[in-house]
C-alpha cells in the first residue's frame with residue numbers, strides 16, 4: 005500500500021473530522037504529544053496536526069482535524085482512498101510520561117484529541133488519571149470511549165450544559181480542587197484553545213500544581229529552521245516546534261502567543277473565501 | 290609578471306556585459322535578473338582569456354575546474370565539450386555560474402584581472418550550463434557504465450545521505466555513479482536545500498535546481514522527502530538497517546536572532562522564515578499558493594550578507610516602497626557578493642551602514658520602529674575586519690513595517706539530539722577531518738553543518754570528497 009492514503013474517515017462532530025492514514029514509519033515512531041506537518045495540495049501550506057492515535061501494527065495514524073480555514077477544510081473534504089500530499093514527522097518533543105501519582109488531564113474542543121495518547125500513556129505508567137473534557141455542547145465530546153477506557157475518573161463540561169458541568173473546564177477544575185483538597189493532582193496537562201489553557205493555569209497557579217500546556221503557534225517547517233513558532237517561556241524565547249510543543253504553563257506568555265496567532269488573519273480570510281468560492285462554484289456545476 | 294603575458298599586441302576586448310532585466314521592471318517580478326550571454330557574447334568573452342601557461346584561475350576555484358581548458362573549447366565553439374570539461378569537476382555549473390562569489394574565487398586570481406577586468410568565468414560557466422539545458426543531449430551515456438560495487442551477493446551496498454542541499458546532492462550523485470545504492474533523506478517536501486528555500490527565484494531559477502535534482506535521481510538515487518533524520522529515523526537505525534555508511538549534510542539551518550527587546554513582535558521575521566515563505570512555499574504567488582507572507586510599504590532588513598541582500602530584494606519585489614538594509618559595519622566589509630550589492634543598489638535598496646538595532650518597538654503587538662545606534666570602526670577583529678563599536682548617545686528610531694533578521698545561521702540541533710556520540714565544536718558544528726570523517730565509525734559529514742554557513746561550491750566540494758572517502762571505507766571496512 006502507498007503511504008499517506010486515507011483508509012478511513014469519520015465525522016467526529018459537526019466541524020471535526022478524523023482521518024485514519026496509512027503512514028507506517030510515523031506510526032511506529034510516534035509518541036504521545038508529538039505532531040506531524042501536513043500539506044494538503046501541491047500549492048498548499050504546511051500545517052501542524054497532533055497525532056491523536058497511532059497504531060504501529062497496522063501502520064496507521066489518526067488525525068483529528070477541526071475545520072478552521074482553507075487547509076483544514078480541504079483536509080476535511082478528502083475521502084477514504086484519497087492521498088495526503090505530504091506528511092512529515094513525528095515532530096516535537098514527546099510528552100513527559102512518568103509515574104507522578106495523580107494526573108489530571110484536561111482537553112478542550114479539538115484539543116481533546118491530543119490528550120488521548122497522553123491519557124493512555126499516563127495510565128500505563130501507573131498514574132491515577134482524572135480526565136476533564138470540555139466542549140461547546142455534547143456533540144463536541146470526541147473520543148469518549150478511548151478516554152473513558154484509560155481514565156480513573158472522567159468528567160465532562162459543556163458551555164451550554166447539554167451534558168455534565170455547565171461552564172468551562174477551568175470552572176469545573178476550581179470547584180474540584182476546592183472540594184477535594186486531599187486529592188490534589190500531582191500534575192496537570194491542559195490542551196485546548198489558548199484562553200482555556202491560560203484559564204487553567206490561572207486556577208492551578210495558587211495551588212502550586214505543575215501544569216503542562218501544549219502550545220499551538222504558527223509553524224512552517226516544524227523542524228527548528230524558521231523561527232515562526234517563537235514563544236516566550238519564563239522570559240526566554242523558545243521554538244514551539246522543537247523545544248515544545250509542551251511547556252510549563254505557569255511560565256508561558258499567553259498574550260504573546262495569542263497575538264502571534266493573529267498575524268495572518270486577513271490573508272487567512274482571503275484564502276478561505278477563495279477556497280469556498282471555488283468550492284461553491286463546483287457544487288453549482 | 291609572468292612572461293607568457295608578453296604577447297603580440299592584442300586588440301583589447303572589454304569584459305562583456307551580461308544583459309539584465311532593467312531595475313524598474315525587474316522589481317515588479319520574480320524572474321531571473323540576468324539573462325545570460327548570447328553565443329556571440331560568450332565567444333567574444335572567451336577571446337579575452339590569455340590562455341595563461343600557469344592559469345591562476347583554477348587555483349581560485351575550490352573544485353579546481355580546468356577553466357582555461359573549457360574556455361579554449363568555447364573559443365572553438367565546442368560548447369558541449371566545454372560543458373563536459375566543467376562537469377569533470379563540477380556537476381552543477383548552472384548553479385555555481387550563478388551564485389559563486391567569483392570575485393573572491395576564480396575571477397579573483399585571474400591574471401587578466403591584474404590590469405583589466407578578469408575574464409567573466411562565472412558567466413561563461415552559466416552560459417554553458419544553459420546551453421546544455423537548451424540543447425539537451427542527455428550526457429548520461431557514460432554514467433550508465435557504472436562500477437559494480439556489490440556486496441558479493443549481487444546486491445548493491447547501501448549508503449545513506451542526510452540533507453538534499455548541494456553537499457548531499459553531490460555526494461549522492463557521486464556515490465550512485467560509483468555503483469552504490471543511495472538513499473537521500475530530506476526533511477522538507479522538496480529537495481535542494483538552501484537552493485530551493487533560501488536563494489530567490491530571481492537569482493537562481495528553481496527549474497535549474499529541479500533539473501539537478503532530476504539528474505541525481507536519474508543516476509538511481511532514491512530521494513525520501515519528509516524524512517527528518519533525528520525524528521523519523523535516527524542515524525543508528527540507518528546503520529543498523531543495512532546502510533553501511535552515512536553522510537550528514539544538514540546545512541546551517543538554525544536562524545540566529547539578535548536577542549534584543551521586541552524581537553517576537555508580529556512582523557519580525559528571521560530571514561529563513563521570510564525566504565522560505567516566499568521561495569519554497571511560493572508566498573509571492575499568494576493567494577494562488579496558500580502560504581501568506583506580510584507585505585508592508587517599509588521593510589527593514591538587518592545584516593549585510595547574501596541572505597540579507599536576498600531578503601531586501603525580495604521585499605522590494607513584494608511591493609515595499611522603501612527597503613532599508615541595516616548593517617553594523619561599512620560597505621567594504623559587506624560579505625555579500627559584489628554583484629548582489631550592485632543589483633540591490635540599482636533596485637533602490639537603501640543601505641544604512643554603521644548602524645545596529647538595539648530595540649524593536651511595537652504597537653498593539655505589531656512592529657512600528659527600530660531603535661538603532663550608530664557605530665564606528667575600531668581595530669580589526671579575528672575575521673580581520675575592523676570591529677564596529679557603538680557611538681554612545683547616537684540612538685535614533687527608524688519607522689518600519691516588517692523587520693527581517695539576517696545576521697546568520699547556525700547548525701540545527703535536531704539531528705544531533707539523537708546522536709550524542711558524534712563530536713561537535715563549541716558552536717554545535719560537527720567536527721570532521723579533511724576527508725569528512727567524523728569520530729563515529731561509518732559516519733561522514735560535510736558542507737555548512739561542518740564549516741558553518743559558507744558557499745554552495747564548498748558544500749559541493751565536501752560532498753565529493755566525502756563520496757570518495759565513503760567509497761574507500763565501504764570497500765575496505767577500514768576506518
Ligand SMILES: Cc1cc2nc3c(=O)[nH]c(=O)nc-3n(C[C@H](O)[C@H](O)[C@H](O)COP(=O)(O)OP(=O)(O)OC[C@H]3O[C@@H](n4cnc5c(N)ncnc54)[C@H](O)[C@@H]3O)c2cc1C
Nearest residue numbers: 051052053054069070073074075076220221222223265272
Ligand atoms: C503543535 C500543533 C498541533 C496542532 N494539532 C492540531 C490538531 O490535532 N487538530 C487541529 O484541528 N488543529 C491542530 N492544530 C492547529 C492547526 O494547525 C491549525 O488549525 C491550522 O494550521 C489552520 O489552518 P487553516 O488553513 O485551516 O486555517 P487558517 O485560516 O490558515 O488559520 C486559522 C488559524 O489557525 C492558526 N494557524 C494558521 N496557520 C497555521 C500554521 N501553519 N501552523 C499553526 N497554526 C496555524 C492561526 O491561529 C489561524 O488564525 C495544531 C497546531 C499546532 C501548532
Ligand SMILES: Cc1cc2nc3c(=O)[nH]c(=O)nc-3n(C[C@H](O)[C@H](O)[C@H](O)COP(=O)(O)OP(=O)(O)OC[C@H]3O[C@@H](n4cnc5c(N)ncnc54)[C@H](O)[C@@H]3O)c2cc1C
Nearest residue numbers: 452454455456476482483487518540736737743744745748
Ligand atoms: C539566502 C541565502 C543566500 C545564499 N547565497 C549564496 C550565494 O550567492 N553563493 C553561495 O555560494 N552561497 C550562498 N549561500 C550559502 C549556501 O547556500 C550554503 O553554503 C549551501 O547551501 C550549503 O549547502 P549544504 O548542502 O551544506 O546545506 P543546505 O543547502 O543548507 O542543505 C541542507 C539540507 O538538509 C536538510 N536537513 C536539515 N536537517 C535535516 C535532518 N535532520 N534530516 C533530513 N534533512 C535535513 C535541509 O532541509 C536542507 O535541505 C546562501 C545561503 C542563503 C541562506
Ligand code: SF4
Nearest residue numbers: 350385389394395411
Ligand atoms: S565553480 Fe565557482 S569558483 Fe569554480 S570556476 Fe565556477 S564560478 Fe568559479
Ligand code: SF4
Nearest residue numbers: 338339341346399400
Ligand atoms: S581565465 Fe584568467 S587566469 Fe585563467 S587562463 Fe584565462 S586569463 Fe589566465
Ligand code: FES
Nearest residue numbers: 226228230231245
Ligand atoms: S516551525 Fe519553523 S522553527 Fe518551528
